[in-house]
Structures are given as C-alpha cells and as structure tokens.
Amino acid sequence: MPDHDQRALLAREFFDRPATEVAPDLLGCVLWHDSPAGIVAARLVEVEAYRGGMDAASHAFRGPTARNAVMFGPPGHAYVYFSYGMHYCVNVVCQAPGRGEAVLLRAGAVVEGAMLARQRRYGVPAASGTDAGGTSATGGGTGGAAAGPAGPDAGNGSRGRQRELDLARGPGRLCQALAIDRSLDGAHVCAPSGPLGIGPAQVDQSQADSAAIIRTGPRVGISKAVELPWRYWIAGDGHVSGYRPSKPRSS
DNA sequence: TGCTCGATTACCT
DNA sequence: GGTAATCGAGCAA
Numbered sequence: 573m574p575d576h577d578q579r580a581l582l583a584r585e586f587f588d589r590p591a592t593e594v595a596p597d598l599l600g601c602v603l604w605h606d607s608p609a610g611i612v613a614a615r616l617v618e619v620e621a622y623r624g625g626m627d628a629a630s631h632a633f634r635g636p637t638a639r640n641a642v643m644f645g646p647p648g649h650a651y652v653y654f655s656y657g658m659h660y661c662v663n664v665v666c667q668a669p670g671r672g673e674a675v676l677l678r679a680g681a682v683v684e685g686a687m688l689a690r691q692r693r694y695g696v697p698a699a700s701g702t703d704a705g706g707t708s709a710t711g712g713g714t715g716g717a718a719a720g721p722a723g724p725d726a727g728n729g730s731r732g733r734q735r736e737l738d739l740a741r742g743p744g745r746l747c748q749a750l751a752i753d754r755s756l757d758g759a760h761v762c763a764p765s766g767p768l769g770i771g772p773a774q775v776d777q778s779q780a781d782s783a784a785i786i787r788t789g790p791r792v793g794i795s796k797a798v799e800l801p802w803r804y805w806i807a808g809d810g811h812v813s814g815y816r817p818s819k820p821r822s823s
Numbered sequence: 824t825g826c827t828c829g830a831t832t833a834c835c836t
Numbered sequence: 837g838g839t840a841a842t843c844g845a846g847c848a849a
Binding site for chain 3: 631634637638639640653654655656657658
Binding site: 620622629630631653655656657658659661663676678742743744745791792793794795816818 | 829
C-alpha cells in the first residue's frame with residue numbers, strides 16, 4: 573500500500589550545499605512520514621536556514637553535543653529536537669559532515685493524509701467528510717493532492733478554513749501533524765525505504781506560479797543573529813506562520 | 824548540583 | 837493581544 577517507494581526523493585547531493593541555498597529550494601517540496609497509522613505529507617511553505625559554527629542562533633554554534641550530533645553528520649538526515657518542554661521541531665542537515673548546517677522546516681500545507689493529521693492535531697476523525705486523504709486512501713497519490721487548500725474544508729466556514737491552515741502551520745504543529753518525534757532523529761530523508769522523506773516540488777502550473785514568489789526575512793523566535801534574513805517562505809500562502817520576534821523572559 | 828533559557832503553542836481576557 | 841505551560845540542554849558554581 574505505501575506507494576512511497578515510487579515517490580521521487582531529493583538526492584543526497586541536494587542537501588550537500590550551504591543551508592542558505594538549500595532552504596529556498598525546499599519551498600514547494602513535499603515532506604512525508606510513513607507511520608504505522610498511515611502517510612501524512614505536507615508541501616513546505618516556510619523554512620529557516622541555520623549555518624552551524626558561523627551562526628550564533630544555531631544549535632550547532634557551540635560545537636557538537638549529544639543532542640545535536642546529527643547536525644554534524646552527513647547531509648540529508650533529519651535533526652529532531654524537543655523545544656519548550658512540549659514541542660518537537662525538525663531540521664534537515666546540509667553541507668558535508670562536520671559543518672553543523674541545517675534547514676528548519678517551519679510550516680507546510682498538508683497535501684495527503686489530512687484526516688490523520690487532523691486526528692493527531694485536534695483529536696477528531698474529521699471535521700467534514702469531504703476529505704479522501706485519510707491514511708493512504710488517496711487514490712491519486714501525491715498528484716491528486718496538488719489541488720491545494722481547497723477540498724478539505726468544503727462546506728465549512730472561515731473557522732474550518734483556519735483550522736485547515738493551522739494543521740501544519742508552525743514547526744511544532746508540523747511535527748504533530750506528521751507524528752515526528754525524537755525517534756526520527758537521524759532518519760535519512762533521501763532513503764527510499766525510510767519512514768521519512770522529502771520529494772521534489774510538484775511541477776503543477778498553479779504551484780509553479782506561487783513558488784516563484786519567495787520572500788526572505790528575519791528568523792522567528794531567536795535572540796541572536798536576529799538581523800540575518802535567513803527565513804524563506806512562499807508569499808501569500810496562508811499556511812505560513814506569522815513573524816514573531818524573540819520575547820525577553822519576564823523576571 | 825542547581826539554575827536559566829529556549830528555533831512554541833494554546834488559551835484566556 | 838498577552839501570558840502561562842512545561843522539560844531538557846547547557847552553563848556556572
């Protein structure tokens with residue numbers, strides 16, 4: 573049933589470049605997780621580049637530790653960490669081993685397995701019955717999902733639409749929707765047999781148009797190197813999370 | 824050994 | 837729009 577061995581995957585060489593080059597190229601690509609419960613896939617609409625030892629905001633800035641060891645390994649592997657005591661965030665390692673560069677995957681639009689993603693996020697089977705994307709039941713596979721954000725909330729009001737946009741809007745939500753946790757730390761996203769993968773951007777005309785408009789700006793929630801415009805997102809896409817500067821802790 | 828902070832989110836006003 | 841929640845990593849003593 574998992575048709576992911578037929579899915580196109582990005583080559584390892586794709587990630588063997590500076591994170592600031594990989595990050596914009598990842599926009600429009602599809603991240604998927606094939607779990608026992610089913611497949612959920614999301615088209616990436618927002619990412620951030622972290623450049624290891626030369627980037628004070630990077631987890632790798634201070635050198636390798638047990639937590640960030642994966643960042644210093646070969647490119648094309650997932651670095652998953654636990655944040656704020658309750659959320660997971662997922663990165664993809666870039667550059668040759670030892671560099672510590674990675675791209676944080678911040679937000680996506682669920683294009684497959686939306687029903688399962690809703691279940692994970694909101695604990696309900698489905699808001700409305702129009703979604704055929706539950707688990708791997710999507711007949712058309714990735715291609716059929718290319719229609720964009722229309723289908724799932726048909727018949728719902730703006731509230732339902734917002735919920736749909738919020739499914740994977742933000743790094744913590746993305747991980748929750750795709751059931752990504754520390755067990756996937758180090759997973760190879762270029763391996764055909766692995767549970768986690770990233771496929772190339774779909775060459776659909778409407779998406780090609782939107783993917784052409786890539787914006788850059790300061791990264792979210794960091795207190796160091798805030799001036800670096802290493803956040804990349806698809807302009808006008810409702811699945812992009814809003815910019816929030818780092819908030820100093822209240823005493 | 825203990826303390827502080829964090830690549831966030833959900834909920835309350 | 838503002839704030840509490842929550843826990844692991846990293847640093848200092």
